[in-house]
Amino acid sequence: MDTERLPGCYRHPDRDTGISCTRCERPICPECMVSASVGFQCPECVRSGSGTGHGPAANAPRTLAGGVVAADPQLVTKILIGLNAAVFLVGLSAPAVVLQLELLGRYVEFYGAPVEGVSTGEYYRLLTSVFLHAEWWHIIGNMIGLWVIGGPLEAALGRSRYLAVYLLSGLGGSALVYLLTAPNTPTLGASGAVFGLLGATVVLARRLRYEMRPVIVMVVLMLFLTFVPLGGSLSVSWQAHVGGLVTGALVGLGLLGPAAGRNRTLAQAGTCAVVFLLAAAVILLRTAELT
Known part of the structure; x- marks a missing residue:
């Protein structure tokens, strides 16, 4: 029986993902997702100021676990x-x-x-x-x-x-x-x-x-x-x-x-x-x- 394939990340189409931006609803992979108060957002929504919270710290890109995304992630x-x-x-x-x-x-x-x-x-x-x-x-x-x-x-x-x-x-x-x-x-x-x-x-x-x-x-x-x-x-x-x-x-x-x-x-x-x-x-x- 055929199974439905997950959509690809809008920035990395080769990466299947079951998570989407809570604002624009585009599919996003772990590298692109930014933690929000509810769910995750894409980098574009965060940069445009549509993220939740106040000030630059609130809109800073977040890792899946809630940490701040670092310039050197390793x-x-x-x-x-x-x-x-x-x-x-x-x-x-x-x-x-x-x-x-x-x-x-x-x-x-x-x-x-x-x-x-x-x-x-x-x-x-x-x-x-x-x-x-x-x-x-x-x-x-x-x-x-x-x-x-x-x-x-x-x-x-x-x-x-x-x-x-x-x-x-x-x-x-x-x-x-x-x-x-x-x-x-x-x-x-x-x-x-x-x-x-x-x-x-x-x-x-x-x-x-x-x-x-x-x-x-x-x-x-x-x-x-x-x-x-x-x-x-x-x-x-x-x-x-x-x-x-x-x-x-x-x-x-x-x-x-x-x-x-x-x-x-x-x-x-x-x-x-x-x-x-x-x-x-x-x-x-x-x-x-x-x-």
Whole structure:
């Protein structure tokens, strides 16, 4: 049976979309849509002053999640890649730095040198470990994933919301590692945060009514590589991947929810706060077990 095809964006005819401008009713794709108090508007309606609100800030182009459209929509992704690369280079020249930043459950010793852990109060390790990588193939793989998945997601969410997804996903992945692994297991890598971006991308694709099969295939493939690693000197932390994926999806649901205006901002902030508190509860529960 034939199915009706969605119309193409009036500025990008090759991009099918089910969303239209609330004023002129022309179809618009995610790149063109500007958030309004009700629905979305096209750039022309916003520039003509027919948008809602007062002053230039009210008519500023908005991302799908309500953030301001930036001149460089992938700036945060570039900064994160640069930061990961810089930390990797520092780790090559000073391996002891890595031991002081990666995720460890409690006091252990490496090569005769004592190393404290999360359960002794060094909670910063839950986030610093997200920016560490031990091998060149490890960081290259994660940074490719960050660029491919993170770039489009940042453009859709805006800088601050995108950064919230990244950091909370990294924290959620570390929390699950901390909960389920042996307390002296060294763990590091940005893959938990990258999986979180993938989880938020699934929510975004669903929100825009995109064809879900390619996204689902990507999720299945990455989970397959998680549980069936293809080799390498490092073992894959499935806990970080699963924890990050679930956390990113939860944050994405809050950021891309149906609320509008001030209620939307409050709902987004509330979602981030709840996810953070859930991760903190897991961390404190595990710490109580180890101390």
